Amino acid sequence: MFSSTKQCSCKLLFQFQHKLRQSSKNASRSCSLKVKQILSEPLEEKKYEPEQYDETDSEITFRFKDLTTKLCNPDQLRAKPDEADLKFGHIFTDHMLKVFYHRKLGGWQKPVIIPFENISLHPASKVLHYAIELFEGMKVYRGVDGKIRIFRPELNMARMNASAISSGLPSFYGDELIKCIKRLVEVDQEWVPHSPTSSLYMRPTLIGIDGTLGVQQSESALLFTIMCPVGSYFSGSDDSVSLLADPAYTRAWPGGCGDKKLGSNYGPTIRVQKRALEKGRQQVLWLYGPDHQITEVGTMNIFVFYEDEFGERVLATPPLNGLILPGVTRQSILQLCDQWKEFRIEQRAVTMSEIVQRSRSGKLLEMFGAGTACIISPIRSIEYQDELIEVPTMQQQNPVYHRARAELVAIQYGHIQHPWAQVIE
Amino acid sequence: MFSSTKQCSCKLLFQFQHKLRQSSKNASRSCSLKVKQILSEPLEEKKYEPEQYDETDSEITFRFKDLTTKLCNPDQLRAKPDEADLKFGHIFTDHMLKVFYHRKLGGWQKPVIIPFENISLHPASKVLHYAIELFEGMKVYRGVDGKIRIFRPELNMARMNASAISSGLPSFYGDELIKCIKRLVEVDQEWVPHSPTSSLYMRPTLIGIDGTLGVQQSESALLFTIMCPVGSYFSGSDDSVSLLADPAYTRAWPGGCGDKKLGSNYGPTIRVQKRALEKGRQQVLWLYGPDHQITEVGTMNIFVFYEDEFGERVLATPPLNGLILPGVTRQSILQLCDQWKEFRIEQRAVTMSEIVQRSRSGKLLEMFGAGTACIISPIRSIEYQDELIEVPTMQQQNPVYHRARAELVAIQYGHIQHPWAQVIE
Numbered sequence: 001m002f003s004s005t006k007q008c009s010c011k012l013l014f015q016f017q018h019k020l021r022q023s024s025k026n027a028s029r030s031c032s033l034k035v036k037q038i039l040s041e042p043l044e045e046k047k048y049e050p051e052q053y054d055e056t057d058s059e060i061t062f063r064f065k066d067l068t069t070k071l072c073n074p075d076q077l078r079a080k081p082d083e084a085d086l087k088f089g090h091i092f093t094d095h096m097l098k099v100f101y102h103r104k105l106g107g108w109q110k111p112v113i114i115p116f117e118n119i120s121l122h123p124a125s126k127v128l129h130y131a132i133e134l135f136e137g138m139k140v141y142r143g144v145d146g147k148i149r150i151f152r153p154e155l156n157m158a159r160m161n162a163s164a165i166s167s168g169l170p171s172f173y174g175d176e177l178i179k180c181i182k183r184l185v186e187v188d189q190e191w192v193p194h195s196p197t198s199s200l201y202m203r204p205t206l207i208g209i210d211g212t213l214g215v216q217q218s219e220s221a222l223l224f225t226i227m228c229p230v231g232s233y234f235s236g237s238d239d240s241v242s243l244l245a246d247p248a249y250t251r252a253w254p255g256g257c258g259d260k261k262l263g264s265n266y267g268p269t270i271r272v273q274k275r276a277l278e279k280g281r282q283q284v285l286w287l288y289g290p291d292h293q294i295t296e297v298g299t300m301n302i303f304v305f306y307e308d309e310f311g312e313r314v315l316a317t318p319p320l321n322g323l324i325l326p327g328v329t330r331q332s333i334l335q336l337c338d339q340w341k342e343f344r345i346e347q348r349a350v351t352m353s354e355i356v357q358r359s360r361s362g363k364l365l366e367m368f369g370a371g372t373a374c375i376i377s378p379i380r381s382i383e384y385q386d387e388l389i390e391v392p393t394m395q396q397q398n399p400v401y402h403r404a405r406a407e408l409v410a411i412q413y414g415h416i417q418h419p420w421a422q423v424i425e
Numbered sequence: 426m427f428s429s430t431k432q433c434s435c436k437l438l439f440q441f442q443h444k445l446r447q448s449s450k451n452a453s454r455s456c457s458l459k460v461k462q463i464l465s466e467p468l469e470e471k472k473y474e475p476e477q478y479d480e481t482d483s484e485i486t487f488r489f490k491d492l493t494t495k496l497c498n499p500d501q502l503r504a505k506p507d508e509a510d511l512k513f514g515h516i517f518t519d520h521m522l523k524v525f526y527h528r529k530l531g532g533w534q535k536p537v538i539i540p541f542e543n544i545s546l547h548p549a550s551k552v553l554h555y556a557i558e559l560f561e562g563m564k565v566y567r568g569v570d571g572k573i574r575i576f577r578p579e580l581n582m583a584r585m586n587a588s589a590i591s592s593g594l595p596s597f598y599g600d601e602l603i604k605c606i607k608r609l610v611e612v613d614q615e616w617v618p619h620s621p622t623s624s625l626y627m628r629p630t631l632i633g634i635d636g637t638l639g640v641q642q643s644e645s646a647l648l649f650t651i652m653c654p655v656g657s658y659f660s661g662s663d664d665s666v667s668l669l670a671d672p673a674y675t676r677a678w679p680g681g682c683g684d685k686k687l688g689s690n691y692g693p694t695i696r697v698q699k700r701a702l703e704k705g706r707q708q709v710l711w712l713y714g715p716d717h718q719i720t721e722v723g724t725m726n727i728f729v730f731y732e733d734e735f736g737e738r739v740l741a742t743p744p745l746n747g748l749i750l751p752g753v754t755r756q757s758i759l760q761l762c763d764q765w766k767e768f769r770i771e772q773r774a775v776t777m778s779e780i781v782q783r784s785r786s787g788k789l790l791e792m793f794g795a796g797t798a799c800i801i802s803p804i805r806s807i808e809y810q811d812e813l814i815e816v817p818t819m820q821q822q823n824p825v826y827h828r829a830r831a832e833l834v835a836i837q838y839g840h841i842q843h844p845w846a847q848v849i850e
Contacts, residue, residue, distance in 0.1 A: 089549065089638025096548060118545040119553075123521060123651050124514065128544070128632055131556035131688035132695065168695040203638060207553055213514025213628060213653065215691050215724055217699060226548050228638065248680055255675030257693040263556035264689030266640050268682040270557065270593040274642060299640055 059107035061172040062099045062223075064179035066110040069187060071095070076115055083195050086231035088373065092116055093188040093200070093227045097180055101170045101221040108172065111180050113187055116226065122211025126218045132208030133263035134163035137372040139199045139230075140185050140424065142192045143414025148185060149421040151412050153178045155328045160204060163260040168217035169206050177204065181225055182424045188227060196413055197232035201373070230373075240380035240394050241369070244276035245285035245352060247292050252323040258295075259322050266299070273298070283369070285382055288323055292352040295323050300369030300377060301330035304350055305343075305400050307363040313343035315400060316350050329370040332420065333404050343400075352384055359389050366393040368401040376405040484532035486597040487524045487648075489604035491535040494612060496520070501540055508620050511656035513798065517541055518613040518625070522605055522650040526595045529644065533597065536605050538612055541651065547636025551643045557633030558688040559588035562797040564624045564655075565610050565849065567617045568839025573610060574846040576837055578603045580753045585629060588685040593642035594631050602629065606650055607849045613652060621838055622657035626798070655798075665805035665819050666794075669701035670710035670777060672717050677748045683720075684747050691724070698723070708794070710807055713748055717777035720748050725794030725802060726755035729775055730768075730825050732788040738768035740825060741775050754795040757845065758829050768825075777809055784814050791818040793826040801830040 072094050081091050096116045100109040126132040136156040141149050157174025164171045181202060185192065192200040204225045208218025249272045251265065252258020258265060269284065276284045283298035294302055295318055304316045315337055318324050337345055358364040367379040378393040378401045393399060411418040497519050506516050524536040551557040561581040566574050582599025589596045606627060610617065617625045629650045633643025674697045676690065677683020683690060694709065701709045708723035719727055720743055729741045740762055743749050762770055783789040792804040803818040803826045818824060836843040 092549065116548070119548050120543040120545050123541070123544050123630075123649055124517065124628070124653075127553060128558060129560050129628070129630060129688055129691070130695075131558060131692035133553060133556060133692065135554050166696050167692060168699060201638070203549070203554070205548070205554060213626070215694060215698065217695055224548055228549075250678055250680030253675055253678040253681070255673055256678070262692060263554055264692045266554070267556035267558065267592060267687060267689045269640060270555075270642055271591050273640065274593060 057107070058109075059103075059170075061176055062108035062111050062180075064111070064176050064183070067113065067180050067183060068110065069095075069113040069183070070115065071113075071187065072115040080191060081229070083193060083198055083231055086193070086198060086229055088230050089201070089228055091228055093191040093229070095184060095187050096227075097184045097223075097225040099172075099180075099223040101223070103170075103219040107170065113180075113184055119222070119224070121209060124211045124213050126208035126210050126212075126216075127263075129213065130208075130215050131262070131264040131267065132167055132169065132218050133206070134160065134167055134169070134261055135203055135205040135263070136160045136261060138181075138202045138204070139372060139412070140192055140202065141199045141412040141414070141421070142194055143412075143421075144196065145414050147414055148189060148192050148424045149412060149414055150178075150182065150185070150424055151422075152328050152332065152420050153181070153422070155331065156204070159261060159326060159328075160206065163262055164206055166257055166260045167206075167208070167262060169208055169221050172223070177223070177225075184225060184227065185424055191227065191229050193229050193231075199230055199412070200227055201230045202227045238380075238394055240378040241282040242280070242381045243283050243285040243297060243379060243383065244279055244281040245287055245292075245294070245382050245384040246272070246275070247287045249284070249286070250288060251284075251286040251296060253288070254322055256322075259320065259325060261325060265325075269299075279383065281383055283377075285384075287352060291349075293349045294318065294352065294355065296325065297369040297377075297379065298371075300371035300374065301325065301327040303330075303333065303366075303368050303370060303401075304355065304358075304364070305366035305368075306358045307365060308344075313365070314346055315343055316346040316348060318349060319347040321349075327371055329372055329375060329408070332408060333370055333376070336404055336407055337400070355382070356384070356387075356389060359391070364391060365396055366399050366401055367391045368393060375408055376401050378402075482532065483534075484528075484595075486601055487533035487536050487605075488598075489536070489601050489608070492538065492605050492608060493535065494520075494538040494608070495540065496538075496612065497540040505616060506654070508618060508623055508656055511618070511623060511654055513655050514626070514653055516653055518616040518652045518654070520609060520612050521652075522609045522648075524597075524605075524648040526646040526648070527644070528595075532595065538605075538609055544647070544649070546634060549636045549638050551633035551635050551637075551641075552688075554638065555633075555640050556687070556689040556692065557592055557594065557643050558631070559585065559592055559594065559686055560628055560630040560688065561585045561686060563606075563627045563629070564797060564837070565617055565627065566624045566837040566839070566846070567619055568837075568846075568848075569621065570839050572839055573614065573617050573849045574837060574839055575603075575607065575610070575849055576847075577753050577757065577845050578606070578847070580756065581629070584686060584751060584753075585631065588687055589631055591682055591685045592631075592633070592687060594633055594646050597648070602648070602650075609650060609652065610849055616652065616654055618654050618656075624655055624837070625652055626655045627652045663805075663819055665803040666707040667705070667806045668708050668710040668722060668804060668808065669704055669706040670712055670717075670719070670807050670809040671697070671700070672712045674709070674711070675713060676709075676711040676721060678713070679747055681747075684745065684750060686750060690750075694724075704808065706808055708802075710809075712777060716774075718774045719743065719777065719780065721750065722794040722802075722804070723796075725796035725799065726750065726752040728755075728758065728791075728793050728795060728826075729780070729783075729789070730791040730793075731783045732790060733769075738790070739771055740768055741771040741773060743774060744772040746774075752796055754797055754800060754833070757833060758795055758801070761829055761832055762825070780807070781809070781812075781814060784816070789816060790821055791824050791826055792816045793818060800833055801826050803827075 099111040138156050161171040206223045209220045210218040272284050286295045288295045369377040382389040410416050411421050521541045525534040563581050586596040631648045634645045635643040711720045713720045794802040807814040836846050
């Protein structure tokens with residue numbers, strides 16, 4: 001599986017690595033799910049395909065071929081946690097990827113994989129004052145065949161470049177970062193959980209590091225990627241969440257950057273999430289406008305499944321109108337369900353009054369959130385204007401959320417071969 | 426002027442400090458401005474007065490009495506720049522203030538003044554991913570009497586605490602940080618420009634440093650303050666700016682955090698500021714809503730001065746409705762002008778159509794921005810919907826912007842004694 005790294009000695013090193021506890025009891029499970037191979041992307045969504053580049057200038061991109069790897073000493077390697085202890089985002093792997101950008105030095109510098117370490121920043125760095133920062137969330141999965149797969153990384157790369165451009169930060173060739181990240185996964189491969197429910201979460205991050213005050217474009221930047229093994233979000237049999245929908249708070253707005261994965265979209269949500277928790281709700285249902293359109297849930301996209309007045313079933317999700325993060329899981333769910341051809345799919349504004357009406361008429365069937373971290377998170381209730389709307393997501397027979405999640409999981413863990421899940425050779 | 430610092434030897438040290446070039450030609454200038462002492466704040470603005478605290482727990486605040494100072498070695502002290510080279514935010518003083526907060530260690534730790542240095546952050550620090558960060562901008566001035574004055578710092582402290590609460594970051598006693606900052610100014614006192622037009626800009630900053638991924642409240646934080654000598658914004662005789670007002674972009678919105686000084690309010694403005702520069706405009710005039718209300722200009726509050734249909738002169742500025750940063754300079758201008766009792770003052774929504782109409786009728790007299798960095802910045806024109814609206818700010822006799830600026834400068838540089846400018850003893 002491994003190509004030799006430049007600074008080699010990988011094999012020797014890996015002998016010293018602590019073994020991650022393997023959940024062998026599930027290792028040989030089979031999956032009866034069948035997913036048709038999707039050859040085209042029929043939905044008229046904005047596509048994230050890497051652009052074709054001709055140039056080779058360091059102003060345009062860094063290159064995988066320039067990557068050097070400095071491995072930890074064996075005594076620096078950390079013990080891998082038990083799968084039961086995998087709290088999201090708390091434990092990191094042994095190495096990280098770093099690529100600097102300095103306009104004055106010609107642009108992108110050579111990428112390096114180095115032992116995981118703190119980042120040293122000038123205290124005036126623009127990231128610390130003006131939130132010139134963006135990130136992505138991606139996962140790799142250890143499949144039932146032992147192979148490690150990465151899920152649709154080209155979509156993350158295209159979104160990351162869109163975020164960079166909107167932040168005045170340098171863009172790059174997504175393919176080059178994917179190759180560097182794959183190498184990082186190879187180096188820390190034993191950190192990919194040996195489990196059919198856990199995965200390795202990857203966090204590519206791009207920050208503006210100019211050490212000057214003043215709200216201006218950053219002439220220097222640091223792209224880094226860190227990784228952490230994460231457990232399943234679905235611990236119990238009922239993993240549904242209850243939401244707080246309070247029109248007093250707005251996540252994104254026209255003329256803003258709500259459709260980019262910028263740090264600035266997240267900091268202001270902390271106080272609202274705190275309020276939801278205080279009221280006994282797990283997540284915030286973000287509303288927009290005087291008609292209280294639903295936009296996102298927590299840090300996820302949102303889906304509504306219902307039966308319309310003609311008895312036809314419909315899966316609806318807000319459109320990519322600038323307020324909505326173009327989620328990779330969102331797009332994948334839309335594409336899978338489109339293949340099923342079992343119900344109508346609508347990308348349109350959904351208001352709270354519609355939710356209330358459909359709930360009262362008994363025709364609201366399911367609601368769920370979708371994102372890389374949790375894949376799909378079913379919703380059981382919404383607190384809205386002093387009323388608790390019960391959503392019968394968990395009461396459905398063979399619900400859409402569950403079927404879509406099972407198909408995604410089957411693709412991600414290699415139960416079925418699918419072009420969305422690329423094997424890291 | 427100096428109280429001895431705990432780790433003393435300040436006097437000895439200062440002998441080694443490089444002298445900042447003094448602009449002696451202006452050092453003895455006199456000022457004919459007279460400003461009445463303002464004993465009350467008559468405007469019904471939100472007040473920023475430090476709360477009365479009784480408790481002494483480190484969960485509540487850090488304390489100036491715990492401050493320790495580690496001075497640079499004399500050979501670490503950097504040369505001070507010529508006043509002409511003072512580009513905003515590019516050169517920093519020799520020392521900085523740091524205070525850590527760790528909930529698990531009981532809260533606020535002891536404040537320290539140390540040599541200026543990089544900050545070492547865990548790569549998962551919440552500030553780098555979710556923009557959990559906020560800052561303040563304040564200045565100290567070396568007065569015509571040689572004394573160093575700080576301008577209304579209690580307003581910045583109250584706003585900083587409001588920003589902290591909205592970010593899930595710990596608050597503190599503003600008075601304690603003011604005392605620590607005053608000590609920092611004492612230590613780096615020779616960095617306060619010997620000039621009647623320059624000043625020392627201070628940047629208190631608070632960032633969330635938990636090294637964990639996941640959009641949650643940060644359990645650890647770092648409050649730091651760095652300082653840089655800054656020149657005058659008013660180099661030439663005509664320092665007016667031209668604005669781009671494009672309703673396609675929105676800075677802040679109801680249910681957001683536009684009235685707090687969070688990093689997340691600034692990152693998304695970079696792309697718009699870039700667009701303004703490309704169109705030959707210096708700043709962005711931020712609009713809001715279908716009626717294109719003016720809200721802020723660049724990173725400043727905005728004022729409009731005009732003659733109404735009855736021939737009465739009016740100074741108008743958008744109200745503190747949640748979209749507007751409650752600026753210290755904004756509040757000071759409102760208070761000064763209220764004292765003058767020469768024209769009506771209105772805090773209300775002002776739309777672009779009103780600006781266009783008043784301009785066409787020849788009754789638009791002045792527009793200007795106000796903020797700590799530039800104090801007051803006159804506006805000469807606005808590009809709006811393919812039209813260039815000329816604003817005759819620079820054609821007025823004894824304009825309001827100029828009189829207000831002169832009064833503020835007179836207070837700040839000690840031409841007149843005023844309670845807003847506190848001498849650092």
